[in-house]
Amino acid sequence: MRVVVVGAGAVGLCCALTLQMQGHDVTILDPAGPGEGATMGNPGGISVSSIFPTAVPGIHRKVPGWLLDPLGPLAIHWRHLPALAPWLWRFLRSATPARAEAATLALRALTADAPAVYAPLLAYADAADLMRQDGHLIVYRSIATMEAEAASWRRRAALGIEATPLGPEVLDLEPALDPAFRCGRLVPGNAHCPDPRRLMQRFAATLERQGGRLLRQAAHDVAITDGRVAAVRTEAGDIQADAVILAAGAHSRRLAARLGDRVPLEAERGYHAEVQNCGIRLRRPVFSTADKVFAASMDTGLRFAGTAEFAGADTAPDWRRADGLFALGRSLFPALRQDETITRWMGLRPSTPDSLPVIGRSRRAANAFHAFGHGHVGLTGAAMTGRIVAALVADAPSPVPLAPYAPDRFA
Template sequence: MSEARGAAGSKTHVAVIGGGVIGVCSASWLLREGFAVTIVEPGEIAGGSSFGNAGCFNPSSVVPMSMPGNLAKVPGWLLDPLGPLSIRWPYLPSIAPWLLRFLQAGSRERVEKQAAALAGLLRDSPGAYRPLVENAGALDLLRRDGHLMAYLTRADFEADAFSWQLRERNGIEYTVLERDALWQLEPTLSRDYQLGVFLPGNGHTVNPQRFVNALADAFLRDGGQIKRAKVEGFDLTGDRLSGLRTDAGFLAADQAVVAAGAYSKQFAKQLGDSVPLDTERGYHIIVSSPEARPGLPIMDTSGKFVATPMETGLRLAGTVEFAGLEAAPDWRRARNLLKLGKRLFPGLRESYSEDRLSVWMGFRPSMPDSLPVIGYSRRVRDIVYAFGHGHVGMAAGATTGHLVTDLIAGKPPRVPIEAFSPRRFG
């Protein structure tokens, strides 16, 4: 392993802002490249979206959120109390520009380009993690069991034809299973679901928080540092970074990575980049010792949620709520996931005691075109952005970390990143 050296011969010091999966993977690859690396995180490692997501490493997640025809579905989603979308009406004026960009991103031409960009970022997601996971001694947390997408009817599957065409064109293999073949693969599934699509290239972790913490522990063991602090801004000398201002004092750094998830927008603004980053609030509910436990993650395509078997129980995760970073959680959203889970798995009980349930709400850092922001800041090339991954943060973590390392090291990115430019919105 080569060592990245500064002008005076000492190791180049890189500060990574954010202790989620993107920050930890970036820091881990940078350390392996020979940089001195400090993760700067005010809370717990993997305390945000990396704690509560569905835990899936899905190369198949190349389909953007904004698709042709989605606009017609929005009223029904909003009116359905079990629907996948909710907007807190006081937040509507704030989110309106984002929603407009979201709808504009859903043309067929744009979606084709977005899917191709995501395919490069997500290719062999489980395999991309393997060197880090092996180094952390955490292979027990990584599964390559595939993923199942469940449809109530064949007509529902056929209505999704464009999504499957996008996957095919981007190299995603899948097998369609109907009725008995579907139920044999997953006996816990309701017989109301008539068709499923098995995606053998997908993987998952049985505990996202423990997974990211295992990588962080290995990072510390191998010489990295973690500083508990809230970053407030950057100190620049001309066109070079000299360090970060934090609530715990000044941290000298030669280069920096902004991987602060939903909180990244403020840093980009300080550096002259206006990015339309907002937050989709996601929820989960976990049933401990569930009576019905699938053998692999299942996405209910009608309810737009994922059921993942984890070591803590059955995690039902999903939904999109627009309400910003300040509003209190609406725990009915999490409880509704349990109702949907009962429809998917009839073996679950109608109700549970509170000691068998746990609920969570977190902030997905989302861009309206479903593409993250990966690239140099406008102000200085010493600062690299890596945020806005929306629903694919876990899947894209390892490869994003590789790309960050390429940019910090001044190497050509191993995956094309033009589509992820911070300046693509003008």
């Protein structure tokens, strides 16, 4: 089939490559380069332990405190609140024990064994050097804070996610850490991509080398006849398609609506601060849950990523949030100086109220499929999404149950 994939982020490229490996003729559209969207600046965590949705019971008690802290983990621009309100309302309604549990199981299915699910793509693209499996280290300053999270780790263990509890050995594993960190957990099943943009460039180059096309065009619209997309419209003309995959990340809402599915999708803005040439090389990503900062040594520098900001997709970045991440980073690694050379980045997580992506056949066109809304786990879940989408295109059984990701679940 001639398959057109809209969007060359992690999700679009994993779909494109998987489809090509199954023999389809794939064209991918993106006005930006491969991996230039949210995928570009994330810290590369391939995190099989990220299985909990953001909307969990009790979240409404934590939100006010976060909002009062100007550099806290969550910010809402008050001007954006009217547009955000319906999403927020659904978010709060998702925070029941039953819904949070259902979302947990669906996130587990999407992310389970992610490094192994990536393996065939990495082999096809000769990109094994861009994925490392040394686990992730979760660090705590006190036994009490570590214990406070014990129940969530018992839940993960019940779902097959291993974690090794550690005492002061955390400092042997990562000697650059502040000695105030006294304990932690090592999650061996997690992996790391040291340069997500380069991985996507590698995927795109492979796609082209194997006969696919990457066109620097935006998909403006779809031409639908007799319940099928006949072509994807771009400024350079129509591209005929036997199947279409919508993977435009946080920008997917308008085309999804054209395909008959009204989906609450927000641009949940996140930031990174990256320190160049600081001399600290972490052996694996480090996450401090108290600080809500994820630190990872990338091929380009030491990256601190995090924060969630709801301000709309088009408002100017608030670089104080990236600076705040750097300040948190310095509290983790005291050898960092105030005057380090840092670069800052802001990206748009494509986020749904229940933290689950939208994957499935569109309502208006039988040959169009959605693959967006991966929120905090888009890099981790992209390879499995590629497998699901390839199964949908082939009308074959999905590797995981599809109901939790149904595009019409918000109707």
